[in-house]
Each structure stands twice: as structure tokens, then as C-alpha cells.
Amino acid sequence: MLQRTPPARGAFRRLRCLLVPCLLSACDACDPQLPPAVASSRYIEFHTWVYPDGLVDGAVVCMDDKLAEMDRFVEFVADALELPPPTTPIHYVHTPQALVSEDTWVCPANAGGCFDPDGRGDQKVVYSTHLDLMHELVHAVETPALGRSHPVFEEGMANYLSTDWSSADILPEFPTTLKAGIGPGRHPGGAVSMHFVGALLARGTMSQYVDLRRRVGHDDGLAELAAAYEHVFGGSFAQFLDDASATPVIGLGADPLCAGPPTIPWESPGPLDVTLPWACGDGRTFGIGKAFQTAFSLDVQREGSARMTVTSAGDGSEPEALLDACARGGEGGFNAFLAGGGRPAPGVLIPGRHVLSVLMSSDPAATGELSLVIE
Numbered sequence: 309m310l311q312r313t314p315p316a317r318g319a320f321r322r323l324r325c326l327l328v329p330c331l332l333s334a335c336d337a338c339d340p341q342l343p344p345a346v347a348s349s350r351y352i353e354f355h356t357w358v359y360p361d362g363l364v365d366g367a368v369v370c371m372d373d374k375l376a377e378m379d380r381f382v383e384f385v386a387d388a389l390e391l392p393p394p395t396t397p398i399h400y401v402h403t404p405q406a407l408v409s410e411d412t413w414v415c416p417a418n419a420g421g422c423f424d425p426d427g428r429g430d431q432k433v434v435y436s437t438h439l440d441l442m443h444e445l446v447h448a449v450e451t452p453a454l455g456r457s458h459p460v461f462e463e464g465m466a467n468y469l470s471t472d473w474s475s476a477d478i479l480p481e482f483p484t485t486l487k488a489g490i491g492p493g494r495h496p497g498g499a500v501s502m503h504f505v506g507a508l509l510a511r512g513t514m515s516q517y518v519d520l521r522r523r524v525g526h527d528d529g530l531a532e533l534a535a536a537y538e539h540v541f542g543g544s545f546a547q548f549l550d551d552a553s554a555t556p557v558i559g560l561g562a563d564p565l566c567a568g569p570p571t572i573p574w575e576s577p578g579p580l581d582v583t584l585p586w587a588c589g590d591g592r593t594f595g596i597g598k599a600f601q602t603a604f605s606l607d608v609q610r611e612g613s614a615r616m617t618v619t620s621a622g623d624g625s626e627p628e629a630l631l632d633a634c635a636r637g638g639e640g641g642f643n644a645f646l647a648g649g650g651r652p653a654p655g656v657l658i659p660g661r662h663v664l665s666v667l668m669s670s671d672p673a674a675t676g677e678l679s680l681v682i683e
């Protein structure tokens with residue numbers, strides 16, 4: 309799956325911690341003040357540096373539907389980990405890339421976000437340049453409840469629960485890449501760590517997994533991991549790695565739009581040429597200030613090359629649009645098209661559900677129309 313993924317994923321949701329750790333280690337000098345919260349829900353207090361002094365006249369905050377989705381995701385994560393939902397808020401601090409500075413950003417410079425496991429007192433704090441980096445919410449539920457562990461567990465679980473990646477492409481080399489990638493505070497990354505976590509859960513119970521996770525420290529290496537595995541599961545670690553190479557793992561974090569009826573009907577065959585209205589409150593649109601995102605779903609009937617064009621009916625600033633195929637069978641989701649600037653973009657369609665995500669600028673009315681053509 310990863311080989312089929314274009315590198316230029318921009319600000320979209322699946323760009324997560326592929327290259328850098330995104331769970332902070334002990335953090336001495338990084339305690340900037342949080343901007344005031346501008347929205348909240350059952351589990352989330354949402355802060356943004358777009359409004360450093362809190363809501364002002366003319367402030368545009370459209371986060372209710374997104375926070376409701378985040379609440380559902382937090383409950384899904386807690387359920388998957390067999391934990392009670394959090395009883396104290398998760399503070400989500402949004403810093404748009406243009407506002408990243410020493411005063412607003414504590415994560416590694418090239419990370420899209422991080423979770424501060426040390427928190428601010430008892431507070432759980434997620435930092436992200438994105439409005440909805442679900443990956444960090446996994447850390448925010450798991451780490452306070454289960455404590456720190458080796459990053460192969462921390463990042464592997466975060467990717468397993470927040471993406472619908474498939475590990476099919478890394479299976480033949482899995483034992484080698486896992487062993488080579490494990491070191492003190494170091495993990496193989498991406499789909500390899502996700503596969504490790506998914507394969508453990510396929511083999512044993514969550515309590516066995518948690519037991520193993522607790523026995524391996526953040527700075528342990530391969531020898532400690534292997535010994536802990538053999539203590540908890542009773543078999544050889546090398547045999548486990550070989551057995552785990554037989555079956556791909558699909559992440560459990562499919563976009564909710566991958567289920568339910570499609571929001572865009574498409575009577576295939578034939579090109580698609582539709583106008584897509586969006587508005588704050590429609591259940592799929594969210595944003596702050598001038599940066600908004602919306603999403604739609606459609607079902608593709610026929611496989612083949614195509615071109616996608618997404619344009620705005622607004623002021624001429626054209627949106628960026630990503631069409632993702634949802635996971636199906638043993639395959640994970642992947643990017644089918646990445647289009648921007650109002651220009652046609654080439655790509656390949658496969659039969660099945662796709663999700664169209666669109667990044668756009670908004671006006672204070674927080675409503676508008678897009679044009680979508682697939683031909």
C-alpha cells in the first residue's frame with residue numbers, strides 16, 4: 309500500500325508520523341501557554357492559535373460535527389483497548405503551519421502533531437498543525453491509561469486504530485524489517501509497526517498484549533522485546549515473526565464515510581459531473597478561520613484510468629482535493645487522485661467506495677459549492 313501512496317499528501321489526514329516519532333519524550337522546556345478553548349465536546353477541549361485570545365467578533369469556528377466524530381473515535385479507541393473512556397478532557401491544540409513558532413509548537417519540526425505524555429499537570433495535550441489528527445487521539449487515550457512503552461507499541465497502535473492501511477506489501481520482509489528497525493526508543497515505522505501490533509492482537513488477548521506492552525520499556529531493544537514476548541506468549545519470537553508474515557493486517561481506522569450510503573450518487577458508466585454544496589453543520593464540513601475541509605463519498609463501478617477536477621464556485625482560490633479508495637478485502641485504502649489548482653489530475657479508479665476530501669478557503673458564511681468532474 310505504501311508504495312502506491314503518492315508522497316505529496318499535503319495536509320490530509322493520513323500523513324501521520326511516518327518518518328518521525330510523534331509521541332514526545334520527556335519534555336523539559338516545552339510548556340507554552342495554551343490559547344483559550346474555542347470549542348468543546350464530551351471528551352475534547354479544542355484550542356487554536358488562529359484565535360490566540362479566544363473568540364473575537366467575526367471569528368469563524370465550525371467544529372461541532374468534527375468534535376462529535378472525535379468523541380465517537382475516542383470511545384472506539386477506549387473500547388478497542390478495553391479501557392473506560394477518559395474522564396478528563398483531551399486538550400487539542402491546533403497550530404496552522406503558518407503560525408508554528410517557538411511559542412506555539414512543541415513537536416519535532418517536521419511532525420504533523422504529537423501528544424505530550426507528561427501533560428500539563430494532569431492535563432492531556434495533543435498538538436497538531438491539522439484540525440483533526442486522529443492518530444494523536446489514540447495516544448491521548450492509551451498513554452495516560454497504560455503508561456509509556458516502546459514506540460513500536462505506541463506508534464503501531466496509533467496507526468492500527470487511526471488508519472485503514474494494509475500491510476500486504478511489507479509481509480515478505482516483515483521479520484527482517486522489524487528486527488532491523490527495533491532499537492532503544494526506535495521503531496520500524498509506518499505499516500511495519502502497525503503490522504506488529506495487529507499480528508499480536510490476532511494471536512492473543514488484549515490483556516496479553518497489554519502485559520507485553522508493559523514489560524518493554526521505551527528504551528529497550530530487540531533482545532528485551534523478544535524475551536518479553538516469550539514470557540507472555542510462551543512461544544519463540546522468531547516463530548511469531550515468521551507466522552505473522554502470512555496474513556496482512558488492515559488498520560481499523562476507516563473513514564466513517566467508507567460506510568453507509570454514498571453522498572454522491574454515480575450512475576456509472578459515464579463521466580461524473582456534479583455540483584457539491586457544502587455548509588457548516590452538514591455533518592461533513594469543518595474549519596476555523598479561512599481554512600475549511602469537507603468530504604463526500606462515492607461508489608466506483610468500473611476500474612480504469614481517469615482524470616479528476618475539483619473547482620470552487622467561490623472567489624477563484626481553488627481547493628486541494630484528495631480522492632481515497634477505502635479498504636476492501638485484504639487491501640487497505642490508498643490515494644487515487646490528488647488534485648489542486650483547479651487543474652485536472654490523472655489517477656486510477658478501482659471498483660468500490662471512495663472518499664473525496666477537500667481543503668478550501670472559506671468566507672465567514674462558511675458555506676459554498678464545489679464542482680467535481682471525473683472523466
Ligand SMILES: [Zn+2]
Pocket residue numbers: 325329330331443444447462463466
Ligand atoms: Zn504517534
